Amino acid sequence: GTSYRIASIPGDGIGVDVTVEARKVLDRAAASHGFSLSWKEFDWSCERYTKTGSMMPDDGIEQLSRFDGIFLGAVGFPGVPDHVSLWGLLIPVRRAFTQYVNLRPVRLLPGTTSALAGRSAEELEMVIVRENSEGEYSEIGGRHNRGLENEFVLQESVFTRVGVERIIRYAFELAKTRTGRVCSATKSNGLIHSMPFWDEIFFEIASEYPDVHAEQCHVDALAARMVQAPDRLDVVVASNLFGDILSDLAAAVTGGLGMAPSGNINPTGEFPSMFEAVHGSAPDIAGQGIANPVAQILAGAMLLDHLGETAAAQDVHAAVEKVLEEGTVQTPDLGGESTTAELGSAVVAAL
């Protein structure tokens, strides 16, 4: 059968703990579907940074480019500033491989209760399509008059027509396969250069999709709506920063920040895509074997789906749901006393 080359970057903290378990699950799913995953592990991490001064080697991007997919745990460790750990690994990979879509499905999984009173799984089903390559996350800017009274910093946001068009088009295409609804996060009343441009392109593209219901909502009101009336939301398309905030919020609303996967996707397939959990490296519980591996396993299911192994991806999903539904094997965050490995093995067994 086919063999896919997968670069695994467990990273730091619980990233390491959960990646091991997710790999067990993915290998088993692969075996039952007649393909295999050929893993290569990279020790790129904050630990590497503290030893060598860089998160990954100089030719890191080039090395990764030879893989069919990238499986990332989590990066970040106390003492290493975030802007080093992230701009030294996560963000360069997203950009070098034009992973311009950050896809974050949000679902209320069995065995989890929503933080919201009286909301059902259906009302909470949505997907955040986050722009992942430009926008507010920009290296342009700097500090002036350092140490003086009139010191200030500038931070530039950059939105290109190409960048905005492609993410919005992706959202509309996705909506066609779902409920046919897209909501765009804006803030054109406050950010008077970037967001009116975003809105203009949104409505240009909306006109190409007469069958998709297109609406926009200011990001402040949209955050409120996710809490007060999430039921009319399905595909939410947002800039890099807004998508970051809204997807954490959406995950929290479903009670599942520990269960939310994320795909950094290059839709053309020209470069490898990268799959990760939304949660961070959680150094406080790292290495204790108590981290919940579900988000990382579901990130693995997204990876399989992206490779075209849809049936295997669905099986992984179903197995996770079965284990959560039974509720006998639960990590501490889910209210149980099982270990990361026990939950991983339960999913393997359910496959």
Added chain:
Amino acid sequence: GTSYRIASIPGDGIGVDVTVEARKVLDRAAASHGFSLSWKEFDWSCERYTKTGSMMPDDGIEQLSRFDGIFLGAVGFPGVPDHVSLWGLLIPVRRAFTQYVNLRPVRLLPGTTSALAGRSAEELEMVIVRENSEGEYSEIGGRHNRGLENEFVLQESVFTRVGVERIIRYAFELAKTRTGRVCSATKSNGLIHSMPFWDEIFFEIASEYPDVHAEQCHVDALAARMVQAPDRLDVVVASNLFGDILSDLAAAVTGGLGMAPSGNINPTGEFPSMFEAVHGSAPDIAGQGIANPVAQILAGAMLLDHLGETAAAQDVHAAVEKVLEEGTVQTPDLGGESTTAELGSAVVAAL
């Protein structure tokens, strides 16, 4: 007794409906406390814009400067672009009068249930201290290569040392009068120029307040925390954009987007401060007499407090709580059938 000159700008939509009721309440509270409010009404609004081409006259700011306080309803109307209505009135007032604090108390009022399952009023008590004069809301930026394939926009954020220091210091001073906890919203892992600067100043100032518990949290995680674990939050200090998003979210979490007041405060007293409801002009229900006036009344209480009329402000608060607690006079959003005027009159009667 003292007489305070108050500029009233009802604005558009339900801004007009709720301001009338709030004035009734404030006048009554003033009378029982031996002072008076001398109102002057301004028709500055989107309606004025459609007639005259501007939201306020050229000397609008100068006119307002002669008042002790400004009481704003809401601005915005379909057909008038948001960036016109807001940058033609609300935002210039905030800036011209150095109203650098946007103070947004968040409380679960009686008769309201939180959108969150099983959270008590105490767990949800917080205040958002939002920077109100600079940051992400900036006029600097523009559009390049219009109509071409390589078109892009730039949007600059500007953070000054003066601007960041004063808002953070305000938050620490406020924390001293409350629970002694401050949480700063950051995103230094993504916004690598502006937010590390914000963080640096935050910790500089924190060191001046050894008795205040200071922590920071990335805005994405903080949004999630407001939903999953709001109980350890009290004073939340945030940039203009983050404060905008977090305060709507916090209001939604308490179920009270229609009950949330907002103060645009110039703490030195050099210029007038402005008080408003967080909600917008809601054109769909304007003029029907069904809008909930509570947010505007509570904004009025903040105005009284700002004028130094603390006892009167407390009375207004108590009267609102009493009416909400009784629950016999409720506007449709609260589940009742009362009118805006009936709710206003009930609060007057409770005074």
